[in-house]
Each structure stands twice: as C-alpha cells, then as structure tokens.
Amino acid sequence: MAMSRKHYREAAALLRTALPPKGKRQPTRSATVREIADGLASMFARDNSSFRRSTFMDAIFEDQT
Numbered sequence: 001m002a003m004s005r006k007h008y009r010e011a012a013a014l015l016r017t018a019l020p021p022k023g024k025r026q027p028t029r030s031a032t033v034r035e036i037a038d039g040l041a042s043m044f045a046r047d048n049s050s051f052r053r054s055t056f057m058d059a060i061f062e063d064q065t
Helices: 005-018 027-047 053-061
Strands: none
Touching: 005 027, 005 053, 027 053
C-alpha cells in the first residue's frame, strides 16, 4: 500500500513534536530533526510523484523561524 497525504501529515506532526519550543532552540536537536525530515521527504517523493517537499518541511518547521 502506498502512503497517503494522511501518512505524510502524521510524519510531519511527529517530527514537529521533537523540536524544542520556539524561543528555546537547541541547534543540535533542530539540525537532527531537519536531517531526518530531509531523508523522509526524499523517501516520500520516491513513493509519490505528487509529494511536495516544501509543504512537508513547512509543516514541520513553520514555527521555528
């Protein structure tokens, strides 16, 4: 079974919870989450040609700027 948008959203939500709260950044932890997210995004893109990496990454890191 191929993954669906629901699966991608769940993955983004799980990664988002691993990030420290805004204003309490831990650079090493944020970099680790970004590295994992990038790897997952590559895997998801191979699984689904309609997958949008930028949407996925924004869903994870939207509150980190």
